[in-house]
Every structure is written in structure tokens, then in C-alpha cells.
């Protein structure tokens with residue numbers, strides 16, 4: 001209850017001043033509103049006090065008496081009374097009907113007999129902080145923070161948007177704003193918040209050969225025969241030849257992205273890694289003349305004279321030379337010499353069978369014995385007799401070519417009944433090639 005007299009008058013005076021300064025512009029203005037306790041008076045065109053004691057039923061209850069005053073009313077005990085201000089003091093009278101032209105309300109200025117709004121922002125008549133923005137309003141102005149700032153006290157403080165997890169990856173707060181950033185390998189999506197994978201393969205990734213895009217990064221890969229370098233981008237040739245010495249039968253040649261096998265001269269590549277002797281005698285690439293016979297060897301060929309018989313032997317067929325028993329010079333010599341040729345690779349397994357001899361002339365009751373007559377000074381071979389008419393030449397030592405043997409394999413026939421002994425020779429030329437193939 002407000003029953004103290006002096007303060008009450010002060011309230012009334014201040015309300016009166018408020019009322020008199022809130023005059024409306026001369027022309028009706030829909031924006032013009034009266035403060036509480038006043039209402040617009042169409043006749044006088046200014047705010048007029050409302051007598052609440054008349055308009056509000058039972059404004060004061062019980063023993064309280066209603067006292068109207070400018071801008072409000074009071075409920076006081078019935079014994080209370082209002083003491084007016086002394087005459088002559090400002091605000092001492094309570095005008096309720098002002099017809100004289102008033103100065104324009106605060107925030108307005110008179111222009112050509114009208115009150116128009118003052119743009120305090122433009123005329124630097126505001127008291128906004130340097131961090132604030134001034135917004136002009138009808139009859140006033142307001143100080144607001146720019147977007148991205150919030151008001152704390154009288155200052156505008158930057159909003160730390162990063163606290164609200166706006167960004168998928170990284171958030172960078174800046175005064176008045178923020179920005180999202182993505183981890184390497186990602187780029188900002190159209191919404192400026194999400195991060196999407198960068199397809200580095202389509203953007204010139206430095207892969208030398210193949211590129212595979214992955215989430216967040218990419219991988220370089222290499223063609224077959226290449227391996228990825230330590231830098232992860234370049235591809236370097238795999239030296240397959242360095243891996244194994246068994247890739248090629250003869251020689252491995254490393255090439256970019258692959259390898260190949262080569263063979264020595266006289267051989268041809270078979271199934272990409274083996275070397276097979278070229279049979280020059282069959283392919284017609286030999287160099288033998290009309291009077292010669294071509295003998296194929298491992299890695300080459302030989303041309304032997306068709307006539308290989310030396311006196312006192314005479315030739316009776318292509319390979320056969322005979323020494324006639326009627327000649328004295330033939331007495332201690334083998335009756336016949338038959339020429340045979342064979343080719344052999346280097347380092348054949350020791351004790352392997354090399355050549356089988358079989359006689360074609362069988363005299364009944366004869367006993368045949370086989371031996372190496374000449375050509376094997378170092379004992380590289382021996383003869384294993386199979387039966388009375390055949391024997392096998394066996395390799396006794398490891399032989400490395402190129403080497404050439406001319407072995408005289410002799411068969412001695414003894415006929416005890418007829419007391420007759422004869423000898424025939426198979427002259428076997430063995431060409432040992434340089435290689436094991």
C-alpha cells in the first residue's frame with residue numbers, strides 16, 4: 001500500500017512529465033501508442049489520462065478509496081488526501097487538455113510542421129557499443145549484435161559455433177562466424193558441413209600405373225611384373241631372374257614388366273623356358289656339301305665325308321669299309337669298319353647306357369667278344385656284354401663338352417671248330433655338346 005504522501009507526489013510529477021512529453025505528432029500516426037494509463041484522444045490528438053477509478057469496476061476494494069492520477073491510480077485509506085504541489089513550480093498543474101503545439105516527442109523532430117522520426121544511427125546520436133550495430137526504429141533505435149555474436153552485458157561476444165558440433169570433421173571458430181574443415185583426403189560437401197571422400201584417382205593422383213580410390217585416401221598399384229616402390233607411387237620392374245635360377249633352362253633375361261628365356265645358338269626355345277637343339281640336318285640349315293653327310297649334334301651339326309675309308313680299306317656302302325682278306329696289308333687289321341655317329345649332352349649320369357652294339361653277321365658256333373679297341377685313353381667308357389651278339393657302351397665318368405670321342409668298338413669272333421678268328425670294328429664318333437641339354 002502506497003500511503004506515504006511525499007513520495008506519492010513525486011510519482012505523480014514524474015508521470016505528468018512523462019505524459020506531456022509523449023505527445024503525438026499532429027497527424028494521426030498508427031505507430032503512435034500511448035504509455036500505460038493513457039489513451040489516444042482523437043479530439044485533442046494527444047495522449048489523455050485514463051480515469052481508472054471510473055472505468056475499472058471496484059478498482060479498490062474494501063475500505064480503500066480510489067484516487068485517479070496521471071498514468072495510473074492509487075488505492076488509499078479513505079482518510080488519506082492528496083496535497084497539490086505549491087503554485088508556480090514546474091509540473092504543479094495537471095493539464096489534461098493540451099491544445100497548443102507541443103514539441104515533438106523524443107526520437108522525433110519537427111519538419112515542416114510534422115514530427116518525423118530521427119535516424120539516430122545515421123546521425124551518430126546513438127550509444128551503441130563499437131561491437132554493436134545500430135538499428136533505427138520509429139521514435140528510437142536499438143543496439144544489436146551482428147550475426148554470429150551474442151550480447152553479454154553491453155558487449156557483443158562471438159558465438160563459438162564449434163561447441164555445437166556443426167562440422168563433421170573439424171570446426172574452426174572465427175569472430176562472427178565459423179568454418180568447417182575436412183581431414184586430408186576429404187572435401188567439404190555442398191552443405192559446408194559434411195565431408196566427402198576425394199576421388200584422387202580422378203584428380204591426377206601421382207600413381208605411375210594404376211590407381212584405386214579408397215575412403216579417405218587412395219592406393220597405387222602396379223601392373224603384373226612390377227612392384228610398388230617405397231614411395232607408394234612409382235612402379236619398378238621385378239627382376240624375376242634374380243628370384244630363381246631355375247626359371248630358364250639356359251639364361252634368363254629381365255625385361256620391363258616381364259622376363260624371357262634365351263637359348264644358346266643352335267637351340268630353339270621350347271615352352272618359353274626350355275632349350276631344344278635345332279636339327280639342322282632336318283631343317284635344311286646345315287652347311288654340308290653334296291659329298292658329305294649331315295650329322296646333327298647338340299647345339300650344332302657336323303658334316304662328315306661320305307667316303308671315310310682309308311687304304312687298305314675300300315668302301316662297300318655308305319658307312320662300311322672293308323679290308324679284303326686277300327690283301328697282305330689287311331692281315332692284322334679288322335675285317336670291316338662301320339662308321340656310326342652319335343650326339344651326347346654334357347654331364348650325363350654316370351653308368352648310363354650310351355650305345356648298343358649288335359652284330360648282324362652271325363656265323364654258327366662262333367663266340368663273340370666285345371671291347372673298346374681305341375679312342376678311350378682316359379677310361380670314360382666301358383663295354384658291358386649283354387649276350388653273344390650284343391653289348392652296351394656305358395658311360396663310366398662324367399663328361400663335359402664340347403668334346404669329341406672316336407671310339408673303335410671291336411667285336412672279336414672266334415670259331416673254335418673251324419679254328420677261325422675275325423675282328424670287325426664299329427667306329428663310333430661321339431660328339432659331346434657344351435650344355436646339359
Ligand SMILES: [Ca+2]
Nearest residue numbers: 159174176177
Ligand atoms: Ca564464431
Ligand SMILES: [Ca+2]
Nearest residue numbers: 198214216217
Ligand atoms: Ca579417396
Ligand SMILES: [Ca+2]
Nearest residue numbers: 238255257258
Ligand atoms: Ca622384369
Ligand SMILES: [Ca+2]
Nearest residue numbers: 278297299300
Ligand atoms: Ca643341332
